[in-house]
Amino acid sequence: MPHLLVPFLSPLILLLAALIAARHPGQRPGRIPLLAEIAAFAAFLGAAASAALLVVHGPGTSALIGAFGIGLSVRLDAVSAVMLVLVSFICWIVLRYARTYMDGEERQGAFTGWMAATLAAVLVLVMSGNLVQLFLAWTLTSLSLNRLLLFYPGRATARRAARKKAFVARASEAALALALILLAVATGTSDIETILVTAQPDAMIAVAALLIAVAAVLASAQFPAHGWLTEVMEAPTPVSALLHAGVINAGGFLLIRFADVMLLAPGVMALLVMLGGFTALFGGLVMLTQPAVKTSLAWSTIAQMAFMIMQCGLALFPLALLHIVAHSLYKAHSFLGSGEAVRNVAAIRRPGPVAVPSLRNVLQAFAIAIVIYAAVGAVLGFDDKSVQAIVLGVILIFGVAYLLAQGFADTAPRALMRRMVVYALVTSVSYFALQVVALSLTAGSLPATPAPGPLEWALMVLALASFGLVAVAQSTFPLWAAHPAAAGLRVHLSNGLYANAIFDKLLDGWSSRNAA
Secondary structure, eight states: OGGGGGGGHHHHHHHHHHHHHHTOOSSSOTTHHHHHHHHHHHHHHHHHHHHHHHHHHOOEEOOOEEETTEEEOBEESHHHHHHHHHHHHHHHHHHHHHHHHTTTOTTHHHHHHHHHHHHHHHHHHHTBOBHHHHHHHHHHHHHHHHHHHTSSTTOHHHHHHHHHHHHHHHHHHHHHHHHHHHHHHHHSOOBHHHHHHHOOSSHHHHHHHHHHHHHHHHHTTOTTSOHHHHHTTSSOHHHHHHHHHTGGGHHHHHHHHTHHHHTTOHHHHHHHHHHHHHHHHHHHHHHTTOOSHHHHHHHHHHHHHHHHHHHHHTTOHHHHHHHHHHHHHHHHHHHHTHHHHHHHHHTOSSOOOOOOOOHHHHHHHHHHHHHHHHHHHHHHOSTTSOHHHHHHHHHHHHHHHHHHHHHHSTTSOHHHHHHHHHHHHHHHHHHHHHHHHHHHHHBTTBOOOOOOOHHHHHHHHHHHHHHHHHHHHHHTHHHHTTSHHHHHHHHHHHTGGGHHHHHHHHHHHHHHHHHO
16 A cells, blocks of 8 residues: 555655754754755645545555564554654744754754654654564664753763663663563564554563553653653753653553553553552642743653553543643643743733632632533533543543632632633533544544443542642642741652652662672
């Protein structure tokens, strides 16, 4: 099927741009940045064409260009098409921004080349039709990203962060390599589509699923190996945007791509729910204590990736894919616009009074938010929704309740209260509408969410209680912020409960022993 080769055009165009840029690595390399931007836009058009071909011809896997299961092949389905369009769009935006941002830098040409090469590797990764291609693209993405993180090699903090990232990446690659070998041995093939169809629940598949989860968790900067993501801020802003809006999604993509395999290991799925839920709460709380914009955004990414990991653990793979899309667009905008946001806040000379909600206001807001969610769900239909999806919606509405609490404060203007109620309605309607879109787009490409068992029910109750408690604590924070314990808690949270410091100490000790 020749149309299945069309997706290859996007990474080929970017790779060609990277090779041309490599010949002009210095300052102000002529038209190289413009050429890279044009190549990125062409790659986006190629991805859009691939998505159109998917609609016309349906999903499929191209013939292998190679032998003995080693070579290049394209798996074109809803998952790969969405990721191709998303990554190529982010690629175009970031390279367009970098053309101005990096103007005058000493190694602008080399930077442009490595950006294009990294994005090409990500595109090859998300379209992979066989295990060998997936692993090579996974590894090349990490190696090329490392060159971008070390764009300023003279900065000690950049070298330290890149070293930590490299250690975590090698561990992730080792876990993924073992997982893919086990999958190939268990199914007798390296073709991903065949593996997803033929895999059966046994010990080898369960171990492979566990290793895939380990690889995804490490790549997604989950606790306790999360610290590298908060430290790679010495790289230029376009690199941060690329990392947080594109490359960091590789872990989630891995879980979604092997969704059928993951469902064969319920214990691994439960571990993903627990680790993802804990890291989401941990990252969200630490984020609120960070004084620097980019560091706060990094902790936000940790929390968002954790929430996506939890979605995968709950077998809500279509919603996890939707989460990746939303997070990528939001985070790219946040990083690229962070400088303007700081200037806008600094320009506010006289901020208005802050309306502090009472405990009664907070409880009222949470009750109304849940009522709004239930009413919207009753109108749009709970019948065809999985229990996991309904519970996830309740967790999301806790965030809306936090906003409602500000509007329900006794001193808040009525206009603010009405605006917050509208936000709650829009959020609830959007959740159900986007859920329908995600499920319809991925029907046939991703497995349906199974009915929860006793373990899943226990985890969902625990998640509801945990997220609800944290949301109430955040909403009522002004009421207990003056307590001495709050100041101490803020210090501990701002340091990430020292988990990263412990990780650093262990890593340094391991390196010293290796050197000896």
